[in-house]
Amino acid sequence: MSSYYKGHPQNLVKDIGYRMKEKVILKVENILKVYPNGIVANRNVNFEVYEGEIHALIGENGAGKSTLMKILFGIETPEEGRIILNGEEVKIENSKKAIGLGIGMVHQHFMLVDSLTIAENIALGNEPKKRGLFIDKAKMIKQAEEYAKKYNFKINVTDKIEDVSVGVKQKTEILKALVRGAKVLILDEPTAVLTPQETRELFAELKTLKKQGHTIIFISHKLNEIMEICDRVTIMRHGTTVETCYVKDTNPQEISNKMVGREIVLHVDKKPAKRGEVCLEANNLVYVNGIGKKMLDGVSLKLRRGEILSVAGVEGNGQAELAEVLTGMKVPINGTIKILGKEIKTFTPATMRGNKVTYIPEDRMRNGCAAKLSIMDNLFTDKIEKYLKLKIFLDRKKMKKQSEELVKDFKVKCSSINNQVQVLSGGNIQKVVAARELTEEAQIIIAEQPTRGIDAGASELIRRKIVEYRDKGAAVLLISADLNEVLELSDSAIVMHNGRINAYFKDTSTLTEEELGYYMLGVKNQSEEEVNAILCEK
């Protein structure tokens, strides 16, 4: 543990004096960022980046990494704090300024024009001209090729973006930054979208960049990658920087422990689960996404009445796709789903709803509500057939009575059930969604990140409600990246890593966050038999 520094990072250099020769290129001091909705995304953020190093930034979802990077790239402005670049304090008001200062960023979602060639994308906004008016195409291509060669990127710059793989798109983004003179390069979860082969290529390229004097800030969840190519790592937790240390002085277990350290202890009273019959059975589900990546790679599980089964995992390891397949939003290319022993033939939301599967989606504004319609209208979308008179007309009286009860029961803060959903706060919108989905009729409740981004009060209420409906006999599949939530709510848990289940815990009461963290990050993996225990138990 001696390698961890626990004080102010400013003093770090003093303490490890033997590394004084390192030159600080970027220094961030006491950053505070509060979003207009009152969420504190960054506070007391302090860290330094040395010139020519690959510096990892690691933390759970919502730990504030992305906000910090947006601040560095001028997309967000901090309320307080200083950014010091090459020894001078700078104000980064917009991306143009950031580019001018030699900071480049490769976003997780590429910002490329699909119909243009790689060379055109690289030159956009900065086009070489001939005769004052026209694009000098030859020069444009030559420039792109030169840069690609200089950094040893194996790409054909005249290919169109729409025809190339994700890995090549990423290379284009990196070149875009380099051509604009980026000395500090921020990569936001660059390997999330890459295949293992592409990841290896990327690492080789990053090493080349490092050799040529560039500084790289590497945001990642993947510990093994950090151990492989990064020099130092800064760990973030709950919006603040916890520690910075040399990678060679630490190990994955230590980093994992620092990352998941629990701050607020949340406690939901719940009785032990009374497990009943198997409600949902998934066998060998395989799903490939739009860019050809296998997001589900043979997932099998059984879900029983009266239990909450959590699906833990770092985002992007297939949990979202699992929820979408189980709710009929996406069609698997392989595998079967049985509900109460009956095999599902058509994968549509309507069939799943018909089998009493309800769904609290992660993106509540897109998939969970009609923002411009009233609270009352939003409470019956999936079950309007039960609120009719003469089979055609809406039974307004019944709807109104039920709405008022639900609003009271779920403590939705509103002046009337006729309020538009869009005037409510995020937490209250989520309560409306939960009030619709958590009902007596629900057999299988799929809750995907049900408390993400909402206030503590609303989170607690929704968690209590989930337990309540479990006790009423529903089977709950809880997909969450919040370890607190997983440990407090679930009776059993599985962990997903790279589209597969890599751990199954029948009983979560003795499980620790540290242990979960190892599996989530792939430091540890259970054997196939251990994982398949989920299918054997009655």
Place this chain on the structure above:
Amino acid sequence: MSQVFESIFSTGFFFSVIRVATPLILASMGAVITSNAGITNIGIEGVMLVSALTGVFASAYGFGPWFGLLISIITGVLCSLAIGYVSMSLKADSALTCIAFNTMAVGGTVYFMYAVVKDKGTTIALNSGKLPSLEIPLIKDIPVLGEILSNHNVVSYMALVMIFVVYVLLYKTPLGLRIRSAGKAPNALSSVGVSFLKTRYIALGISGVLGGMAGAFMSMGYVTWFSKNMTAGRGFIALAADAMGNSTPLGAALSAMLFAIAEALSYALQITTISPELVQMLPYAVTILGLIIYSVKKSSSDKKKREQLAKN
């Protein structure tokens, strides 16, 4: 039947195709620019109409048809920018903005025409003049071809040149690259520090120039007066030509020509027993068909691409 062939395969027929095609080509080039920038500009219809009227006024009360053309172009730019201001800066739905603008254009032009010449039908009373026709040396002496290609209004030649100009602008200049990016991926533009809003304003301005020229041709070339609602949906046709031509200058121009042929055909066939209405209907029906074919192709190629990726 021979009468039909005679009227179609005459030099006069092909001459009239070019004449009829002129405003369609110009307007469709305007539509190409805006749709590349990501805007469906139904307002081009109204832009043409307003420019046609201001051109006539400027010509009659100012310094003749050339001055009229200039004022038409300026009007076109201002109107387009106004549409842009309302839809982009005041954040009104762009289709609604355009429909509102077209409504105002149809009524407003009549209002001002009446205010000036006390006639609600045409400005025939004004001696507003005509933009000159050009004899093309050398070409005019070629038999047949000379008769078809020479002696057109100067704006018709401009229209043909504009196809080339728009092509060069879109594919050979930095601005064109930015316009195409603004339509396909505005965040890609922002990520390199270029404002996509500004780029869209510029695209609208250029479409205004083209719409203004189209309007000027209508009232100072095609005929020599302004008449109520004289554009009669040509702006919409331009929009369809753009869609059918997949927003490429050459494709849109060819689609516009197809309309022009059908329109000229409907005039030529009036002397025959074939119903002109069916001929007039043809280009619109063909456009719908073209749009369907284009969409089917696109959706199946998208699917194939996904499958291909999945395989790898």
Place this chain on the structure above:
Amino acid sequence: MRKVTKMSVNRFNTWFEVLRFLIAIFIAFAISFIIMSFSTDSPFAAIGNLFIGPLTSVRRFSTVLEMMIPLTFAGLAVNVMFKANQFNLSAEGAFFMGALISAILAIYMPGQAKLVLIIAIIAAGIVGSLVCAIPGALKIKWNCSEMVVSLMLNYVMLYFGTYIFNQVARDPNSAYKASYKFRTGVGLSNIIPKTRLHSGIFIMIAFVILTYIFMYKTKWGYKLRMTGSNIHFAKCAGIGVSGVIMSSQLIGGFIAGVGGSVEMLGMYTRFQWSALPGYGFDGVILNIIAKENPAFIPVAAFFVAYLRIGADYMYKQSDVAAEIVSIIEGLVIVLVAATAFLAKFRHRMTTKVSKNMLEAGGAKE
């Protein structure tokens, strides 16, 4: 001011929308007034005539009501299609074809006159449905832009309709392009002597009520509003969105077709349209003014018809062209549709209202 700040955010929003609308109308009139003052020496008299025109005689007032009928139908038709978030403008073509088919039946169909009348109206509705279904179907099946397709389709309908008209219904003895006369008795009866106001107004009222009930009181309307408001959510909740969109286009087309027949059988004795009537675009305008609420469509239609008739009177009295109304209409639409118009003011006020509510304990835990 205290009263204002104490009310709920919801009530404030309603109040604000009304205020915004009034400000928009005021600005539109103010700009038009300035324009008019350039072309007439007595702009006050002119605008006065615009306002009082329709009230100067029973006949003129009845013209407002006559004009309101087709406008309302157009507004309702567009309303049903827009509510499914489809920018389908083929109500125009549906109106034209509805009018034509009802005219042909009114000329040729044998049988009892009243029966012919009813069949003609229903047939017009069915034809309208078919017309509006085309862009909807192409959108659902292949994702073709419903707007471009519908714009083109309107012209196809115009020429195709004119062709049929020439083939089967045109009266060669008529001095102008017109059909044979409708059979006697096949027409909507006049309800006020010395005016042209016809019983179609009752059909209109029935359609307003039916559309309102459909939209807000039935499960179909509920699913339609859900789909139009957020298609992803509707899908996720198990609603069959393609079917919903398709049926909304069919219903909208039906209303437009009926509108065409009511206008034709109520106001004319021969079919004599040689151009598109323009009701498709009018329908869009009415929906913006009526905030897409079917109950307000007749009010908006009355407002627009009143303006147009008033402007006509102004033209006769003050020699200012009536077309100034299209400028007023256009400006009102633009200002009402511009979400950023007065948005800063609204934001400031909403924040204030929310704060006040919190302080007043209106938002209890």
